[in-house]
Amino acid sequence: MLDSTKISRRQSEIRQELAALVGKEKPTEDETRSLGDLDGEYRTNETRYRAALIAEDEQRSEAKGELETRSDREYADLIGRFELRQVALALDEGRALDGATAEVVQEMRGAGGFRGVPVPFEVLEQRSTVSTDTPSPINTRPIIDRLFPASVAARLGVSSVSIAQGSEAFPVATAGATAGWAATEGGNVPNDTAFQTGETTLSPDQTLGAHMRISRKALKQSGAGLEAAIRRDMSAAIGTELDRAILLGSGSAGEPLGVISGAATYGIVDTDMTAAAPTWTAFKAEVIAFMQANAITDPSQVKLGISPAIWGDLDDAIWDAGSGITEWDRLAKHIGAGNIVLGNQLTAGTALLTTTVNGVAPAFVGLWGGLDLIRDVYSDAQSGGLRLTGLITADVTVARGLQTRIMSNIG
Known part of the structure; x- marks a missing residue:
């Protein structure tokens, strides 16, 4: 001391x-x-x-x-030692939590908002096994990346926001300073536009649930392997559906409004490419539009999401028969192969172009608290099984539509 x-x-x-x-x-x-x-x-x-x-x-x-x-x-270390198996046994048998698991659960309960056993999002991350069979968590990536490494939305630059409670507002400048020349000596320079901002908000109005049934045999036979199985199953189910909702959520029936389906609401330009074959020239027009809007200065600043079918068409389209160069080669050369994302979440004939401007992501995903794990020991009581429901509160918003462009009906 x-x-x-x-x-x-x-x-x-x-x-x-x-x-x-x-x-x-x-x-x-x-x-x-x-x-x-x-x-x-x-x-x-x-x-x-x-x-x-x-x-x-x-x-x-x-x-x-x-x-x-x-x-x-210290908290990251506690999460690294969190055992999901303890949660499953606590829900099934009433076994008391102990060690790091008990500390993390107590910490999250203090924030409130959980009916069942709270589980940090980080616990669903992909873990590698070392020689001592001790789980080794990956703690270096943002929440969406960490939970779902193959997420199309994450690779397109969508940012996640961890929210304890309430709503989160993102003010964005919509009008501001103007530059101009004084018309005469001693005359005033132009100053007609007031600085203005608009707000987009993430609200805890949508709940995503992942339901799983665990048989009595799995509980008694799996042992420590049950933890890895629950991680994989929960992560796959939540990751797939959340990724789809981020891009294609309908905004109704409990779903958030996705980036593509909410293009008109978010002010995103959607270019109809009906009857146009996928070529670098078509994508180049959208890149140029980004440049003309002062959103980017180089094509490599764009991230492009396309379906595997569009990739196949680009790779089959020969631009220069003599050299064997394809439209895909031209696209990858200018955009950068690392900035192109292939995803089944994108509908056929749709391409999504995004860019990050001054650190502002093209879209935001709000995640409230953690995974709320609730048990049901009655539905499968006759067989001795256990049902688990994991609930996540999430929302999607686009702060500035200028940073995203959509190409639909390609080919």
């Missing part, structure tokens, strides 16, 4: 003792003597306290970075 902390605590004790003695109308000789001693000690400690702060200043500066990140590292 730092000397300054020890002195500060002692000063607090002295103040309490002085307060008790000062309140007496007729203190004894011993109490009067104590008053003098405590007063002298208090004044001496004030000098010592200032000296300790000066001496510890360098030490505090060196430790500042560690102190600021220690709590995050």
Whole structure:
């Protein structure tokens, strides 16, 4: 413990003792003597306290970075030791949680909003197995990447926002400064447009559920392997459906409004390519439109999502018969193969182009709290099975439609 902390605590004790003695109308000789001693000690400690702060200043500066990140590292370490198997057994048999699992659950319960057992999103991440068979979590990627490494939305630059409670608003500048020349000497420069912003909001109105049935045999036979099985199953089910909703959500029947299906609402340009074959020239027109809107300065700043069928058409279309160069070769050369995402989530004949501008993602996905895991021991009671339902509250929004373009009915 730092000397300054020890002195500060002692000063607090002295103040309490002085307060008790000062309140007496007729203190004894011993109490009067104590008053003098405590007063002298208090004044001496004030000098010592200032000296300790000066001496510890360098030490505090060196430790500042560690102190600021220690709590995050400790919590990440707890999540790394979280055992989903404990949650399954707690729901099935009523077994008490212990260790890191119990600490994380208690921490999340403190935030409220869970009917069942709360499970952090990070627990559904893909884990690798090392020689000691100890799960090794991957903690270096954002939530969507970490949960669903193959997510089309994540690879297209969609950003995830972790929200504890309430709604999250994203103000975006819609009008601002104008530049122009003074018409005459001493004349005013143009200043007709006021700075304005518009807001898009993530609201906890949509709930995604993943339902799984665990047989009695699986509970008794799987052992530690049950954890890996639940991770894979939950992650696959949630990842696939959330990815689809981010792009194609209808905005009704409990679904959020997806980026493609909500193009008109979000102000996204949707170019109808009816009867036009997929070529680099067609995609180049959309890239040029991005440039003319000052959204990008280079084609490599665009991320492109297409269906496998469009990739097949591009690869079959020969641009230069003599050299064997295909339309796919031309597209990959300018956009960059690493920026092109193939995904079955995209409907046939649809391409999605996105870009990130000044750190602002083309779309945002809000995830509230964590996975709320609820048990049902009654539906399969006759067979001794267990049903688990994982609930996630999520929403999708596009802050600025200018950063996204859609090409539909290609080919």
